[in-house]
Structure formats: structure tokens, C-alpha cells
Amino acid sequence: MDLSPQELLPHLRMMLLIRRFEERLDELFASGLIKGTSHLYAGQEAVAVGLCSVLTHQDYITSTHRGHGHFLAKGGDAKALMAELFGKVTGPSKGRGGSQHVADYRVGFLGSNGITAGGLPIATGAALAIHLRQEKNCVISFFGEGGSNQGTFHESINMAAIWRLPILYVCENNLYAMSTRYDEAFATPTIAARAAGYGIPGEVVDGTDFFAVRAAGERAVQRARQGEGPTLLEMQTYRYYGHSKSDKREYRTREEEAEWQSRDCIEKLRLSMHFSDESLHALDAEVLHEVDEAVEFAMQSPEPAVEEWEDVVYA
Amino acid sequence: MREIYYSWALREAMAEEMERDPNVFILGEDIAEYGGAFKVTQGLAEKFGRERVRNTPISENTICGVGVGAAIVGMRPVVDIMFQDFITLAMDQIVNHAAKFHYMYGGQCRVPMVIRTPAGGGRCYGPTHSQSLEAWLMHVPGIKVVAPATAYDAKGLLKSAIRDDNPVFFVESKLLYGIKGEVPEPDAPDGDYTVPIGEAKVTREGAHLTLIAYSRMTGEAEKAADALRGSGIDCDVVDLRTLAPLDGDTVAASVEKTGRALVIAEDCKTAGVSAEVMARVSEECFDFLKAPVRRVAAADTPVPCADSLEKAALPDAQKIIDAAVALLQQYP
Numbered sequence: 001m002d003l004s005p006q007e008l009l010p011h012l013r014m015m016l017l018i019r020r021f022e023e024r025l026d027e028l029f030a031s032g033l034i035k036g037t038s039h040l041y042a043g044q045e046a047v048a049v050g051l052c053s054v055l056t057h058q059d060y061i062t063s064t065h066r067g068h069g070h071f072l073a074k075g076g077d078a079k080a081l082m083a084e085l086f087g088k089v090t091g092p093s094k095g096r097g098g099s100q101h102v103a104d105y106r107v108g109f110l111g112s113n114g115i116t117a118g119g120l121p122i123a124t125g126a127a128l129a130i131h132l133r134q135e136k137n138c139v140i141s142f143f144g145e146g147g148s149n150q151g152t153f154h155e156s157i158n159m160a161a162i163w164r165l166p167i168l169y170v171c172e173n174n175l176y177a178m179s180t181r182y183d184e185a186f187a188t189p190t191i192a193a194r195a196a197g198y199g200i201p202g203e204v205v206d207g208t209d210f211f212a213v214r215a216a217g218e219r220a221v222q223r224a225r226q227g228e229g230p231t232l233l234e235m236q237t238y239r240y241y242g243h244s245k246s247d248k249r250e251y252r253t254r255e256e257e258a259e260w261q262s263r264d265c266i267e268k269l270r271l272s273m274h275f276s277d278e279s280l281h282a283l284d285a286e287v288l289h290e291v292d293e294a295v296e297f298a299m300q301s302p303e304p305a306v307e308e309w310e311d312v313v314y315a
Numbered sequence: 316m317r318e319i320y321y322s323w324a325l326r327e328a329m330a331e332e333m334e335r336d337p338n339v340f341i342l343g344e345d346i347a348e349y350g351g352a353f354k355v356t357q358g359l360a361e362k363f364g365r366e367r368v369r370n371t372p373i374s375e376n377t378i379c380g381v382g383v384g385a386a387i388v389g390m391r392p393v394v395d396i397m398f399q400d401f402i403t404l405a406m407d408q409i410v411n412h413a414a415k416f417h418y419m420y421g422g423q424c425r426v427p428m429v430i431r432t433p434a435g436g437g438r439c440y441g442p443t444h445s446q447s448l449e450a451w452l453m454h455v456p457g458i459k460v461v462a463p464a465t466a467y468d469a470k471g472l473l474k475s476a477i478r479d480d481n482p483v484f485f486v487e488s489k490l491l492y493g494i495k496g497e498v499p500e501p502d503a504p505d506g507d508y509t510v511p512i513g514e515a516k517v518t519r520e521g522a523h524l525t526l527i528a529y530s531r532m533t534g535e536a537e538k539a540a541d542a543l544r545g546s547g548i549d550c551d552v553v554d555l556r557t558l559a560p561l562d563g564d565t566v567a568a569s570v571e572k573t574g575r576a577l578v579i580a581e582d583c584k585t586a587g588v589s590a591e592v593m594a595r596v597s598e599e600c601f602d603f604l605k606a607p608v609r610r611v612a613a614a615d616t617p618v619p620c621a622d623s624l625e626k627a628a629l630p631d632a633q634k635i636i637d638a639a640v641a642l643l644q645q646y647p
Contacts, residue, residue, distance in 0.1 A: 060388065094421035103420040110387060111420055115411050121377040122412060125384020125392075132340060132366060132390065152407075155377035162372070313456045314560075315417045315425040315480040 005273045009283075011053055011210065012273065015045035015266045016287045018069045021078060022241070024291050025068075025085065029245045034085050038099045041069030043240035046265035047172050048073035050213030051140055054221050058137040060108045060126045062119035064172075065100045066239070067112025070142055075107035082294035088301035095304040117147035120156035120169065127165035127230075138166040138224035140217075145234075146177025148191050157230060161198040164229035168220045171234045172207065178243040179251040192234040200230050207237030208265040211272070237265075316499060322355045322492040324466040325431075328473035329356070329393060331501060333363050336391060339477055340367040342378055343395025343431075352397045353433055353492050375401050379430060380408035383482075387416060387424040391477055399432035399486070400446045413482040414457035425480040429473070434462075435531055435581050436613075436629050437490045441620035447582035447613070452484045453559045453591060459512055460558040462486035464533035466496030468556055471510030479512060486558075488531040488581075515562035517569060521549025524639055525569040527592055528579040529555040532630060536579050539635035548643055558588060566592065567599045574605035575642060579635055584612040606646030611638045 003011075022042040028034045041048070044066075052061070052073040063070040071081055076092070084091025084102050092102050103111035110126060113119040123141030130137055147153065148171050160167050171191050175182050188194075195202025201223070205216045213235060220231035238260035242249045249257075270280055319327075333339045341356060347370045350357030360368040371378050375396055382392040396402055402409065413426050436445035452460045459481055463469040469487070476483035499505050518533065519526075519540045528536040533554040540550040551569040555562065570576045576596050578589040589610040596608050614628040 062384075092421055092423065093419060096421055097419045101415075101419045103423055105387075105420075105423045110384070110424075111416065113412075115407060118380075118407060118412060121380020121408055122384035122387070124377065125381035125386070126388045127384075128381055129385040129388045129390045132385075152377055152380065155372070155374035156380070158372060159374065159377060159381065309456065312422065313418050314459070315422070315427075 005275070008269070008273050011049050012266070012269050012275065013283055013287065014049045014073055015269065016283060017078065017290060018042070018045045018048070018072050019266060020284070020287050020291050021072065021294070022068060024295065026241060028295070035087065036098050037244045037246070038085065039066040039244050040239065040241040041066050043260070044172055044174060044207065044237045045069055046210040046213050046269070047170070047207045047235045047237055048142070050210045051170060051217040053214055054217045055108070055140065056137070057107045059139065060110050060123070060137070061140045061142065062110050062123040063112040063142050064119065064144060064147065065112065065114055065116070066144070067100065067102065071102055071104065071109055071112065074104070074109040076102070076104040076109055078290060078294045079297040082298040083301045086298040086301070087303070088298055089304040090297070090301040117143050117150035117152045119143060120147070120152045123167060124156040124160050124165065127160060127167040128163065130166050131163065136225050138168070138221055140168045140170055142170050142172060144177065145171055145173035145175070145182060145191055146180070146185070149185055157198050157200070157232065160230040161200045164227060166224035166227070167230045168217070168224060169230060169232045171232065172237055173234050174237050174239045176243065176252065181251065190234055192232055195232040200232060202232040202234065204234045204236060207235035208263045208268060210265060210269045316497040318495040319466055319498050320492065321466045321469050321494050321496065322353060324470035324496070324498050325355050325473055325487065326357065326359065327501065328470045328477070330359060330362065331507070332474055332477045333367060338389060339391045339393065340369065341393045341395060342369050342371055342382060344371055344373055344397050346370060346395050351395060353489065355492065356395065375404040376408050379405040380412060382428045382430070383408060383413045383416065383426055386426045386428040391427050393429045393431060393477060396430060396432045398444050399434035399448055400443050402430070402432060402448060409452070409458065409484070410455050414455045417481070418457055426482045427480045429476045429483045429485050431485045431487060433487050433489045435488045435490065436618040436625050439620055439622050439625060442617035445618035445625070449484065449486045449558055450582055450586065450588045450591070453588065457482070459483045459560065460486065461512055461556070462530040462558055463556060464491070464530055464554050466494070466498050468510050470498055471508050472512065472556065475509045475512050478509070483512070486530055491531050510556070513557050513560050513562055515553050515555045515557070515565035517551055517565065518554050519550055519552035521551050521573070523549050523573055523643065524575045524577060525551040525553060525573045526577050526579060526635065526639070527553045527555065527566060529558060529588070530581065532579045532581050535630065535632045536635055538632035539639065542632065542636055543639055546640070548639060550639070561591070561595065563595050563599060566596060570596050570600040571603040574603055575646065576608045577635065577638055577642060578608065578610040579630055580610070580612045581629060582613055583615050584610065585615050587612055606642055609638060609642055611635050
């Protein structure tokens with residue numbers, strides 16, 4: 001479990017890349033260079049990076065409407081993702097999907113998803129395929145606490161528990177389902193407690209702590225690979241931006257935001273690694289350059305040709 | 316050639332495809348030892364085991380979603396939804412996931428899954444167990460809709476559907492399960508036949524009127540055509556067999572010949588399958604038409620339970636005959 005600073009560096013870099021990618025997107029939306037809408041992952045980076053750090057490309061994940069962090073952490077290409085956001089043909093979905101509908105099947109990223117909790121059955125089906133083929137890989141289904149109130153949460157976890165499927169159900173509890181605060185939509189203090197109702201382990205994890213996330217992920221992945229069935233992990237975390245680009249965040253206080261930012265996941269990992277300010281500055285410059293390159297690639301990429309639908313709607 | 320039940324033909328198709336391809340498996344409620352609500356999967360669990368003939372909890376949306384998730388990583392699930400009415404519970408996974416993934420992820424994945432659904436009335440099951448909702452799926456790009464009328468087509472189309480790389484919504488008629496038809500022995504030279512998706516079939520030929528139908532209504536249309544022949548009205552019967560993609564060419568060729576079209580469908584009239592077929596005929600055959608395009612479809616009511624009411628609400632051969640005679644009298 002103990003990773004050396006050398007081994008931790010790529011994870012710190014990935015968290016920083018996701019942060020800078022999302023910050024740049026916010027600017028690009030504000031300036032009107034990108035159309036549509038987007039749900040930014042900034043603040044939650046330790047969850048995606050910590051969990052994907054215990055997976056290989058043979059493992060699968062499904063994601064949510066807030067999926068850029070999962071895409072990058074699973075090994076998706078930043079340039080391609082940016083191109084998709086610009087509506088360019090060089091995006092993974094060739095401009096047809098946009099922010100909420102990207103996938104990279106080469107690295108096991110089965111797709112972000114515009115339907116709240118739509119990914120849970122999909123992930124469960126991928127886990128069933130693994131089970132039927134008697135393979136050793138596993139699946140993580142990411143969803144928000146809002147998604148955990150959909151019927152698919154109950155149906156999927158119950159099915160995976162009965163069949164002991166190799167899957168982790170990871171609830172990123174960022175306290176707000178759009179504007180709806182946790183205590184307006186839940187009568188119990190944790191979502192992890194629901195695991196008992198399915199006869200599986202549930203665990204509350206500090207989602208701002210890379211090491212805690214990774215350790216919980218390792219335990220659950222081991223269970224999955226050994227045929228012991230699913231685990232429900234509740235990652236307590238916070239999104240720094242609003243729900244989507246039009247959100248003025250009137251439902252929460254600036255004080256609450258500052259309190260969460262004082263426990264920023266990237267800063268916590270940096271301090272624990274004894275990574276100096278100078279080193280971080282250099283890493284940051286490298287990451288910002290990568291984001292610049294992604295924007296440049298996206299802007300230079302061609303628009304998709306208007307399609308003959310008969311040729312592309314069916315496989 | 317031997318005659319077997321429509322339901323047996325479906326079962327043979329699944330068994331043969333499971334033998335042929337280890338990625339094929341079946342998923343649904345009460346499909347293992349119980350054999351499914353209509354006994355279509357009877358015997359398959361004994362033959363292939365409960366891993367591949369998998370009973371599920373009552374969770375239609377997730378059953379369909381699990382099918383999608385397995386399909387995108389290489390399996391070929393056949394999902395059994397006990398009554399077509401219950402797709403209302405699964406529309407999110409069918410419409411937003413199964414039908415869209417191939418397109419919206421830029422062609423990176425395919426969704427080779429079949430959703431089998433017993434549809435239609437005629438058994439006094441009442442409003443939530445008798446509907447014909449296939450028009451809803453015709454409206455969604457990315458999913459194919461198939462509705463066989465005979466045992467032969469049921470087997471051949473289900474095999475094609477299982478081998479297809481797209482999601483296929485497979486419409487079965489509860490009343491057809493117990494109807495026999497000719498199907499080759501599996502070990503006959505043509506035993507491994509398939510019926511291509513997307514091709515309609517002309518099952519009766521006549522010069523005066525085209526009857527266009529699918530699923531159980533094809534048989535009713537054929538009965539009507541046989542009776543009408545005695546009154547001097549000769550009908551083409553076009554069995555659509557596939558609703559999406561619709562075989563507009565076969566329909567148009569017939570209507571161009573007869574100049575008259577009567578569309579028959581068991582689903583509700585308003586915005587139903589018949590509406591789309593009529594629109595296509597109007598668009599493509601206008602210059603050949605000698606009469607307005609008409610239809611015989613279910614009443615715009617829930618399907619009632621009482622036998623007398625249900626018969627009144629649903630189309631049948633007599634209603635087709637009456638509509639055909641009226642059309643020919645008005646537009647001789």
C-alpha cells in the first residue's frame with residue numbers, strides 16, 4: 001500500500017491535470033468558445049484518481065454527467081476530451097456525444113452518462129459479463145448521492161449482491177444534487193448504511209484523502225476479484241463549481257465552500273508527499289501546458305461532417 | 316415439413332444460437348425452470364444451466380440495462396420482458412442507453428441485444444397486460460423492431476436478431492404462441508435458415524387492394540383476403556415482419572400495383588404503427604392512389620378486460636372485410 005513519492009507523483013499530476021482542465025473549461029464556457037453545458041469535477045479529484053489507481057485498463061468503469069475526471073483518471077486522452085467538448089470530429093464520440101457522453105473503450109471507460117444513475121445497470125451488466133466469462137477483472141460504477149435515490153441504485157446493487165458480481169458501487173456524495181441539499185433528500189446520515197439492506201459491505205470514506213480512497217478501493221477491488229461480490233463506497237466530497245455552468249450556488253454559503261477548500265485533496269496529497277512549492281510550480285506548468293495543447297488541438301480539429309443517419313445510427 | 320408452435324420456434328432459435336455462440340445468454344423473470352410466463356424458454360435452463368438462463372429479480376429497467384452492459388463488452392444477451400406492457404418500466408435503459416450508445420459514443424461500441432416481449436390482447440388480461448406499444452420503439456432511432464407473424468419467421472427473425480449487432484425489440488404475440496406453422500427440421504439442409512431483418516413479405520396476391528399488417532394481424536388480414544376473394548375483391552397482403560427499419564419498397568411496389576391501401580395494426584390508432592405506414596404510402600405512392608389510405612387499428616382506449624369489450628376494441632378479420640368492402644364501394 002505504501003507508495004513512494006516517486007510512485008505518488010503520477011497520481012498527484014493526474015489530480016492537478018483534472019483541476020486545471022476543469023478550470024480552463026470554466027473559462028472557455030464563460031467566453032462562449034464552447035457551447036452546451038458542462039458539469040465540472042474540480043474538488044473531487046482524489047475520488048476518481050484514487051480509485052482508478054487500483055484498476056488496470058482491463059477493468060471497466062461507468063461514469064456520470066460529471067465525468068471528465070473519471071475519463072482522464074481512467075487513462076482517456078485530454079486532447080480528445082477537449083475536442084469532444086468543442087464539438088469536433090476528433091473527440092472520442094466524434095462530436096455526437098459532448099460533455100456528458102464520452103467513452104474510451106480502449107482503456108475500459110464505458111461511458112459518461114446524461115441520465116442520473118443510468119450507469120449502474122450498465123456497470124452491473126459488464127460485471128455479469130466478467131462473471132459469465134470467468135475473468136478476473138472488475139467494474140466500478142460511479143454515481144452521485146442524488147443518483148442513489150433512483151430505482152436503478154436499488155435494482156442494480158440487489159442484483160449484483162445476489163450474483164456476487166465483481167463490482168464497486170461508488171457514491172460520490174458531494175452534498176448537493178443540483179441545488180437539493182443532502183438532508184432534504186435523505187433521512188439517514190449516510191448512504192453507505194444502505195449496504196446492510198443488500199447484505200454487502202458499505203463504507204464511508206473521506207473523499208478528500210487520496211490515501212483513504214485508495215485503501216478503500218483496494219479492499220473492495222480485492223473482494224471483487226476474489227468473487228466475494230460488490231461493495232458500496234460512499235465518498236464524502238465537494239464540488240467547487242456549481243452543478244452546471246448556469247448555477248450561481250445560491251443554495252450554499254461561501255463559508256462552507258471555503259471550509260471544504262481548506263481540506264483540498266490536491267493540497268493534502270502534496271503535503272503528505274513533502275512535495276515542495278517549487279516542485280509543484282514546475283508540475284503545474286507542465287500540466288497547464290498539456291491543457292494548452294489540448295485546447296490548441298481541439299480548436300485546430302475539423303468539424304464533424306453532416307451525417308447520413310442511415311450510415312451511423314445502426315452498427 | 317413438420318409443423319411446430321410459434322413458441323417452440325422461438326425456443327429452438329434461442330437454443331440453436333446458444334449452442335452456436337457461447338456469448339449468447341438469456342436474462343429475465345421466471346425464465347429458468349418455470350420456463351417463462353408463456354413457457355417459451357421451457358427446458359433451456361436444464362439444457363444450458365442457470366448461469367446462461369438466468370432468473371432475475373423483478374427489476375425491468377435494470378434487467379434491460381444489464382443486457383446493455385453485457386452487450387457492450389462482448390456478450391449477446393436475450394432479455395425476456397414478461398409482458399410488453401412492462402417496458403414502460405425499462406424505457407430509460409432501452410431509449411437512453413441501448414438505442415443510443417453506438418451512435419453517441421462515436422461508434423466505439425455495439426449493443427447486440429434482443430428484448431423479447433409478448434404483446435397484444437385477445438386473452439382478457441386487461442389494460443396493463445394486453446398493450447401493443449411497438450410504435451414507441453419505432454420512434455427511437457438506433458433500435459430495430461421486429462414482429463413476426465408465423466412460426467417460420469419467428470425462428471428465422473429471432474436468429475437474425477440475436478446475430479445482429481444492434482439492439483432489437485422483438486414483438487411476439489401472446490395469441491400466436493399456440494399457433495403452428497411449418498418450420499424445417501434443425502438438421503435439414505435449410506435447418507439453420509435465418510429471415511433477414513428489414514424485409515417485408517407479400518403473402519397473398521391480388522390486384523384491387525393492398526392489406527398491410529404485421530404480427531397477429533397478418534393472419535387476420537389473410538383470412539379477410541381469402542373471404543374477400545369470394546366477393547370479387549382480390550388483395551395483396553404485405554406482412555411487414557420488421558417495423559424498424561420499415562421496408563417501404565415492398566409496401567410501395569404493392570400499392571403502386573393495386574392503387575389502394577388498408578393498414579391493419581393491433582396497436583391504438585392515434586400515432587400508432589398504422590400512422591407511420593400511412594404516411595409513407597401517402598408520401599411515396601400518391602400518384603398511384605385511387606382511394607384514400609385507410610386503416611383498421613385498435614380503438615383509442617385502454618385494452619378492456621371483458622371478452623366482449625376487448626373484441627370490440629381490437630381489429631379482426633371481419634372488421635378488415637367491412638373496411639375493405641366500404642373502401643372499394645366508395646372508390647370502385
